Amino acid sequence: MGDNKSTTACQPLSLTNVNTLLDSVECFLFDCDGVIWKGDTLIDGVPQTLEMLRSKGKKLVFVTNNSTKSRKQYAHKFQSLGIQVTEEEIFSSSFAAAMYLKVNEFPPEKKVYVIGGEGILEELKLAGFTGLGGPEDAKKTVQLKANTLFEHDKSVGAVVVGLDPYLNYYKLQYGTICIRENPGCIFIATNRDATGNMTDLQEWPGAGCMVAAVCGSTQKEPIVVGKPSTFLMDFLQKQYKIPTDKMCMVGDRLDTDILFGQNAGCKTLLVLSGVTSKSTLQDPSNHIQPDIYTNQISDIFDLLNS
Amino acid sequence: MGDNKSTTACQPLSLTNVNTLLDSVECFLFDCDGVIWKGDTLIDGVPQTLEMLRSKGKKLVFVTNNSTKSRKQYAHKFQSLGIQVTEEEIFSSSFAAAMYLKVNEFPPEKKVYVIGGEGILEELKLAGFTGLGGPEDAKKTVQLKANTLFEHDKSVGAVVVGLDPYLNYYKLQYGTICIRENPGCIFIATNRDATGNMTDLQEWPGAGCMVAAVCGSTQKEPIVVGKPSTFLMDFLQKQYKIPTDKMCMVGDRLDTDILFGQNAGCKTLLVLSGVTSKSTLQDPSNHIQPDIYTNQISDIFDLLNS
Numbered sequence: 295m296g297d298n299k300s301t302t303a304c305q306p307l308s309l310t311n312v313n314t315l316l317d318s319v320e321c322f323l324f325d326c327d328g329v330i331w332k333g334d335t336l337i338d339g340v341p342q343t344l345e346m347l348r349s350k351g352k353k354l355v356f357v358t359n360n361s362t363k364s365r366k367q368y369a370h371k372f373q374s375l376g377i378q379v380t381e382e383e384i385f386s387s388s389f390a391a392a393m394y395l396k397v398n399e400f401p402p403e404k405k406v407y408v409i410g411g412e413g414i415l416e417e418l419k420l421a422g423f424t425g426l427g428g429p430e431d432a433k434k435t436v437q438l439k440a441n442t443l444f445e446h447d448k449s450v451g452a453v454v455v456g457l458d459p460y461l462n463y464y465k466l467q468y469g470t471i472c473i474r475e476n477p478g479c480i481f482i483a484t485n486r487d488a489t490g491n492m493t494d495l496q497e498w499p500g501a502g503c504m505v506a507a508v509c510g511s512t513q514k515e516p517i518v519v520g521k522p523s524t525f526l527m528d529f530l531q532k533q534y535k536i537p538t539d540k541m542c543m544v545g546d547r548l549d550t551d552i553l554f555g556q557n558a559g560c561k562t563l564l565v566l567s568g569v570t571s572k573s574t575l576q577d578p579s580n581h582i583q584p585d586i587y588t589n590q591i592s593d594i595f596d597l598l599n600s
Numbered sequence: 601m602g603d604n605k606s607t608t609a610c611q612p613l614s615l616t617n618v619n620t621l622l623d624s625v626e627c628f629l630f631d632c633d634g635v636i637w638k639g640d641t642l643i644d645g646v647p648q649t650l651e652m653l654r655s656k657g658k659k660l661v662f663v664t665n666n667s668t669k670s671r672k673q674y675a676h677k678f679q680s681l682g683i684q685v686t687e688e689e690i691f692s693s694s695f696a697a698a699m700y701l702k703v704n705e706f707p708p709e710k711k712v713y714v715i716g717g718e719g720i721l722e723e724l725k726l727a728g729f730t731g732l733g734g735p736e737d738a739k740k741t742v743q744l745k746a747n748t749l750f751e752h753d754k755s756v757g758a759v760v761v762g763l764d765p766y767l768n769y770y771k772l773q774y775g776t777i778c779i780r781e782n783p784g785c786i787f788i789a790t791n792r793d794a795t796g797n798m799t800d801l802q803e804w805p806g807a808g809c810m811v812a813a814v815c816g817s818t819q820k821e822p823i824v825v826g827k828p829s830t831f832l833m834d835f836l837q838k839q840y841k842i843p844t845d846k847m848c849m850v851g852d853r854l855d856t857d858i859l860f861g862q863n864a865g866c867k868t869l870l871v872l873s874g875v876t877s878k879s880t881l882q883d884p885s886n887h888i889q890p891d892i893y894t895n896q897i898s899d900i901f902d903l904l905n906s
């Protein structure tokens with residue numbers, strides 16, 4: 295007899311289970327990078343698949359750990375790729391960071407230092423908070439000379455770290471010194487993805503890289519607000535009022551998307567169009583098994599039209 | 601009764617134990633940053649203390665986790681501060697990285713990618729290896745555009761990560777892609793110090809920050825060659841042929857210097873002239889207790905001349 299893990303291994307999406315899936319699910323939660331697009335290129339068959347799901351009355355929600363854009367910027371990206379998605383349908387980790395502060399009554403007179411992109415600063419602003427850092431510190435350098443005093447704003451009460459392709463020593467010192475020296479300063483990570491498809495052809499270091507750097511210098515662990523943390527699920531549920539067992543999380547990453555879905559009690563569908571290969575999924579060292587897997591989301595469309 | 605920890609707590613250096621210490625120790629191992637100097641400023645009373653120890657026939661060795669300089673560059677730094685120290689008395693983590701490759705018969709036709717300073721590249725060259733990266737990649741940037749292919753050298757067989765105040769996304773992607781994609785590529789950390797006194801007035805993120813970043817993106821753990829790893833102790837012992845219980849490790853950091861000394865079987869002396877305060881030492885959460893502690897190394901000189 296095989297072990298329990300192999301007998302509970304996930305099934306490929308098929309003619310048999312695709313109808314059961316659609317019958318039992320009211321809301322599909324999609325990850326974006328590796329599911330909807332890779333970099334700025336739409337994955338084949340995405341528009342007709344989303345359109346078909348909407349035509350069947352399914353709610354569609356997009357839950358992305360990529361914090362470089364705000365919800366508004368994501369809505370623009372969808373539009374530019376020919377897909378109609380509203381801001382309210384988008385739950386990004388940039389939005390999650392701002393909402394975490396709001397829900398936890400972060401004092402608006404305090405400031406937030408950002409190691410990350412414009413998206414985080416925009417969401418902070420929309421939520422009524424003052425952000426510092428981010429893109430404006432991209433070209434800052436430090437002078438490691440005797441008697442150099444690195445000045446920082448003592449009113450920073452939170453440091454938010456996300457994906458930052460413009461990471462530098464200035465930002466690392468700024469974030470570190472706030473967390474180490476400002477009393478009560480909290481450390482928030484948008485997410486901890488090790489890598490991501492920042493371009494179509496390759497993976498690049500993800501927010502997990504920048505977050506780990508700040509963990510390394512502060513020796514503190516962050517509060518994670520993106521997937522697999524289910525922090526965003528509360529917002530999602532308030533808005534859609536659908537039980538989580540009527541939801542299906544669709545993603546390309548086992549340790550964020552599929553784990554998030556499972557943590558929240560959703561059905562889970564892994565697509566192999568992003569960072570996870572079939573061999574990784576089936577490797578004995580992998581202990582995260584989605585309910586179903588398939589190559590790409592357009593397989594749903596193809597199966598239903600075959 | 602108190603618990604075991606408090607009864608075995610370390611003693612302050614005193615008139616009583618300073619003579620016992622000097623009688624029982626043949627070789628003093630000194631950390632540099634926070635013990636000999638802070639940034640480029642010599643700590644008070646260092647030259648006369650070292651001179652006195654030499655005059656009493658003690659061997660002096662300098663074991664530093666700071667990898668930004670080579671042994672040769674360290675010897676120059678000592679000279680510029682008015683202290684005569686030879687290259688052979690210096691054991692830096694830059695030297696340790698090169699020696700690790702040599703001892704493990706790293707193929708000389710393979711290359712080594714460096715996230716760190718000139719010191720590592722210089723030691724690699726002296727050991728007969730070809731280094732890439734380091735300072736020459738300090739100003740490199742990446743283009744995250746569709747169809748951008750980040751090229752890397754497939755013959756890189758090791759990535760060495762140390763303190764790098766010029767850390768950027770290019771270097772992070774280069775090191776990450778080598779570790780992830782080049783078969784058998786090893787990941788070496790010079791050390792994992794969270795912070796260091798890069799300037800006199802403040803602590804800054806240390807090599808532990810850069811190393812953690814690469815752990816975050818590769819999801820691999822490095823081979824650490826600097827303190828508290830005792831890798832360097834073999835070289836030290838070959839050269840000096842002194843049993844480790846006749847050695848005393850003098851440092852300012854509990855989790856590197858004191859732990860290194862203890863791991864190697866040396867006596868240990870903590871100085872409070874660097875990153876560790878007396879309250880940190882005596883905090884119940886600290887489980888690393890040196891044999892003796894004092895404010896700065898010149899206390900040895902002062903006590904013997906009082």
